[in-house]
Amino acid sequence: MIKGARCGVRSFFSLLYVFRCECCRITYVKDKGAIALALVKIENLRKVYKTAEIEYETLKGMNFEVEEGDMFMILGPSGSGKTTLLNCLSGIDEPTSGAILINGVDIASLSDGEKTKFRAENMGFVFQAYNLINVLTVKENVALPLLARGLAEKIANEKAIEVLKAHGLDHVINKFPSQISGGERQRVAVSRALAGEPEIIWADEPTGALDTKTSFMVMDFMKELNEKNHQTFVIVTHDEKIIEYATAILRIDSGQIVSFKRVRESGDFARILEDERS
Numbered sequence: 591m592i593k594g595a596r597c598g599v600r601s602f603f604s605l606l607y608v609f610r611c612e613c614c615r616i617t618y619v620k621d622k623g624a625i626a627l628a629l630v631k632i633e634n635l636r637k638v639y640k641t642a643e644i645e646y647e648t649l650k651g652m653n654f655e656v657e658e659g660d661m662f663m664i665l666g667p668s669g670s671g672k673t674t675l676l677n678c679l680s681g682i683d684e685p686t687s688g689a690i691l692i693n694g695v696d697i698a699s700l701s702d703g704e705k706t707k708f709r710a711e712n713m714g715f716v717f718q719a720y721n722l723i724n725v726l727t728v729k730e731n732v733a734l735p736l737l738a739r740g741l742a743e744k745i746a747n748e749k750a751i752e753v754l755k756a757h758g759l760d761h762v763i764n765k766f767p768s769q770i771s772g773g774e775r776q777r778v779a780v781s782r783a784l785a786g787e788p789e790i791i792w793a794d795e796p797t798g799a800l801d802t803k804t805s806f807m808v809m810d811f812m813k814e815l816n817e818k819n820h821q822t823f824v825i826v827t828h829d830e831k832i833i834e835y836a837t838a839i840l841r842i843d844s845g846q847i848v849s850f851k852r853v854r855e856s857g858d859f860a861r862i863l864e865d866e867r868s
């Protein structure tokens with residue numbers, strides 16, 4: 591359940607197509623008659639970068655859906671628009687046009703304050719370069735987004751310890767990022783993204799700085815959490831070796847969708863790879 595939609599009237603108003611909740615001041619847009627909404631729905635998404643001399647259309651009108659519980663992978667060559675797409679989806683960047691609905695919430699309809707709150711409560715982020723703060727311990731790094739959400743320091747620290755222990759990272763709790771391995775750093779970054787129990791985790795090249803063995807370790811870790819907690823991961827990568835973890839594979843090039851394949855059953859994956867090779 592997306593936080594911010596807790597007012598309890600949402601289910602009642604779900605019979606309507608559009609509803610603006612006066613309590614949390616969020617607009618819910620219901621799909622045409624659909625009972626279950628896609629967790630993320632992208633409609634004709636475009637992003638144009640403008641400089642003094644040129645306009646560069648990085649995303650050229652994309653349409654796709656991410657389902658709840660997906661390990662959704664976005665693949666494409668360098669410069670194809672993967673990071674731009676993820677930044678638009680996660681609200682780090684603003685699209686030029688098109689709609690992004692997250693569990694029916696039209697992100698563009700939120701004020702800056704609402705957007706920040708919505709992101710803090712519903713989203714976690716994992717980056718290629720880990721983005722851990724070196725002067726803080728692992729525990730303090732994981733507690734940081736919880737403090738940003740307004741939790742008291744003691745409670746945030748307790749929660750951070752609980753999450754790190756649950757993720758098998760007991761041995762690094764009081765260490766600094768410089769004192770742990772690359773794989774451990776990325777697992778800490780994933781723990782930090784998950785500490786607030788967000789509905790969606792956005793990950794930009796999470797295995798980009800890791801060797802093969804450590805990449806699989808980090809992916810096993812994310813997949814386990816995805817299966818256990820039903821959290822949805824949207825992962826941007828050009829690392830072909832991790833696509834076996836995907837439930838859906840979106841390939842893009844030059845800002846456009848090249849193909850989209852969904853893995854519904856075991857066996858589908860082998861067929862998808864065969865299709866792509868032929």
Ligand SMILES: Nc1ncnc2c1ncn2[C@@H]1O[C@H](COP(=O)(O)OP(=O)(O)OP(=O)(O)O)[C@@H](O)[C@H]1O
Binds near residue numbers: 639646667
């Ligand atoms: N702020 C910006 N201003 C102008 N052009 C930009 C900006 N950010 C990205 N671009 C351009 O948009 C295109 C897509 O960039 P993006 O970073 O999304 O690619 P990517 O697929 O993530 O690449 P990589 O795999 O190398 O990380 C590139 O040609 C890039 O130069």
Ligand SMILES: [Mg+2]
Binds near residue numbers: 672673674
């Ligand atoms: Mg990128």
